[in-house]
Amino acid sequence: MPGENLTRVEAQERKSLVSVDHYDVTLDLTTGPETFRSTTVVRFDATVGSSTFIDAITRTVHAVTLNGVELNAAAVSDGIRIQLQNLAAHNELTVVADAEYTNTGEGLHRFVDPVDNEVYLYTQFEVPDSRRVFAVFEQPDLKATFGFTVTAPAAWQMVSNSPTPEPAVSGDSATWAFETTPILSSYVTALVAGPYEVVRSELTSSNGRVVPLGLFSRKSLSQYLDADYIFEKTRQGFAYYEEKFQYPYPFAKYDQLFVPEFNAGAMENAGAVTFTESYVFRSKVTDAIKERRVVTILHELAHMWFGDLVTMKWWNDLWLNESFAEWASTIATAEATEWTEAWTTFQAMEKSWAYRQDQLPSTHPVVATIEDLEAVKVNFDGITYAKGGSVLKQLVAWVGIDAFFAGVAAYFAKHEYGNTELSDLLAELEITSGRDLSGWSALWLETAGVNTLTPEIVTDATGVITSFAIVQSAVADYPTIRPHRLAVGYYDLFDGSLVRTHRVELDVDGVRTEVPELVGTT
Numbered sequence: 036m037p038g039e040n041l042t043r044v045e046a047q048e049r050k051s052l053v054s055v056d057h058y059d060v061t062l063d064l065t066t067g068p069e070t071f072r073s074t075t076v077v078r079f080d081a082t083v084g085s086s087t088f089i090d091a092i093t094r095t096v097h098a099v100t101l102n103g104v105e106l107n108a109a110a111v112s113d114g115i116r117i118q119l120q121n122l123a124a125h126n127e128l129t130v131v132a133d134a135e136y137t138n139t140g141e142g143l144h145r146f147v148d149p150v151d152n153e154v155y156l157y158t159q160f161e162v163p164d165s166r167r168v169f170a171v172f173e174q175p176d177l178k179a180t181f182g183f184t185v186t187a188p189a190a191w192q193m194v195s196n197s198p199t200p201e202p203a204v205s206g207d208s209a210t211w212a213f214e215t216t217p218i219l220s221s222y223v224t225a226l227v228a229g230p231y232e233v234v235r236s237e238l239t240s241s242n243g244r245v246v247p248l249g250l251f252s253r254k255s256l257s258q259y260l261d262a263d264y265i266f267e268k269t270r271q272g273f274a275y276y277e278e279k280f281q282y283p284y285p286f287a288k289y290d291q292l293f294v295p296e297f298n299a300g301a302m303e304n305a306g307a308v309t310f311t312e313s314y315v316f317r318s319k320v321t322d323a324i325k326e327r328r329v330v331t332i333l334h335e336l337a338h339m340w341f342g343d344l345v346t347m348k349w350w351n352d353l354w355l356n357e358s359f360a361e362w363a364s365t366i367a368t369a370e371a372t373e374w375t376e377a378w379t380t381f382q383a384m385e386k387s388w389a390y391r392q393d394q395l396p397s398t399h400p401v402v403a404t405i406e407d408l409e410a411v412k413v414n415f416d417g418i419t420y421a422k423g424g425s426v427l428k429q430l431v432a433w434v435g436i437d438a439f440f441a442g443v444a445a446y447f448a449k450h451e452y453g454n455t456e457l458s459d460l461l462a463e464l465e466i467t468s469g470r471d472l473s474g475w476s477a478l479w480l481e482t483a484g485v486n487t488l489t490p491e492i493v494t495d496a497t498g499v500i501t502s503f504a505i506v507q508s509a510v511a512d513y514p515t516i517r518p519h520r521l522a523v524g525y526y527d528l529f530d531g532s533l534v535r536t537h538r539v540e541l542d543v544d545g546v547r548t549e550v551p552e553l554v555g556t557t
């Protein structure tokens with residue numbers, strides 16, 4: 036019995052056998068407070084005669100039908116996986132089950148508002164929890180399109196990845212049949228339901244398309260939602276990313292939903308981003324918290340391209356997914372909003388966190404070996420987020436900002452709606468920058484530990500610099516010497532103010548790097 040875990044080997048084997056076309060997911064949310072009815076119809080191709088499994092964490096499996104033949108549900112399902120044998124070239128599988136609501140933030144989370152006793156639901160699927168709501172091949176490289184049909188109380192709001200359709204109302208209930216999504220990984224599909232208050236707006240994308248915007252919060256919090264400001268930051272982020280990525284926003288609409296008891300800061304569901312309610316400010320907050328909310332808003336927006344449009348093959352590249360969004364959101368915050376000192380905050384918070392994490396016994400390379408789903412959870416840490424983001428900033432400096440954005444644009448155009456690895460991004464950056472990045476990647480991403488850069492300055496009797504060098508060192512346990520692209524600033528005191536008199540940008544490589552441009556200065 037494998038339990039709920041999934042190994043990388045199992046995922047690779049399943050990927051070699053199966054390609055998924057489409058899911059039709061029908062959910063009935065009117066069946067009681069503990070469970071809901073889930074019906075999944077999935078169309079997929081497979082190697083003829085092969086056997087595999089589909090993931091479905093359920094309370095009860097009522098029926099399993101494969102290619103028109105009803106299987107013994109008790110025999111093929113253990114409540115976690117459903118075994119599929121003797122597959123055809125083209126297959127249709129139907130699974131009817133009862134699944135459980137959770138109060139842990141996994142799968143379909145159910146919350147009862149203590150203020151007014153209203154019920155609020157939302158999904159959280161990253162890393163492996165769409166299988167708690169419907170039957171699914173739960174791995175990021177088995178992408179497909181999704182069609183969701185949901186029955187719930189007629190008074191509720193219903194939000195998913197596609198625009199919300201007009202419901203078919205029957206008494207106190209209603210059924211929403213959503214349009215088919217673009218090709219997605221299952222972990223960025225979503226459903227949010229309940230009597231949420233909504234504020235609507237829109238923007239015009241770079242290709243001229245009108246993109247509907249929505250902001251959602253619980254009724255009891257709606258008075259505190261500063262919708263105009265959040266919409267403004269969203270528009271600024273859209274304009275910045277569409278220009279820099281040279282790719283219009285890839286989804287039909289963009290909803291941002293503040294949901295209760297959320298375990299993280301936010302989640303990048305395609306077109307339906309969920310946020311912690313702590314970002315609905317019920318009292319005066321510090322500028323640091325205001326800035327962090329803007330960075331988070333733009334972090335999730337960046338994921339619409341890097342993560343949702345183009346997705347990692349496996350969770351070993353989770354660091355790249357998160358690091359890119361952290362880097363992109365920081366530069367967008369600094370360049371497109373009023374929070375122009377965002378990089379200073381990044382240095383004080385993220386980068387210092389990375390330094391601390393990288394000097395602990397628990398440190399590990401940025402590119403970690405992720406052999407199964409359990410290992411993914413362990414690696415949501417300061418190395419994945421903070422060091423990864425810091426290293427990505429160094430990569431941008433190494434190749435140059437213009438070459439970096441050009442490479443990213445080529446990457447999105449080439450791999451849209453597909454799955455990639457780190458090497459795919461580096462290949463595009465090598466083309467646009469002309470730099471060989473294989474060695475850079477090995478030194479920065481596959482080793483742990485920090486370097487220390489020390490200026491070594493020699494002056495003559497009059498204070499003129501006769502020698503200027505940067506000396507690089509590393510600790511004994513992690514002795515890697517790395518290439519750095521950085522700027523050296525030389526400052527002097529004028530009228531009581533510190534003024535930069537010289538600036539030299541250079542590559543630092545090896546134990547000692549001479550800086551002849553500063554020789555002769557005072």
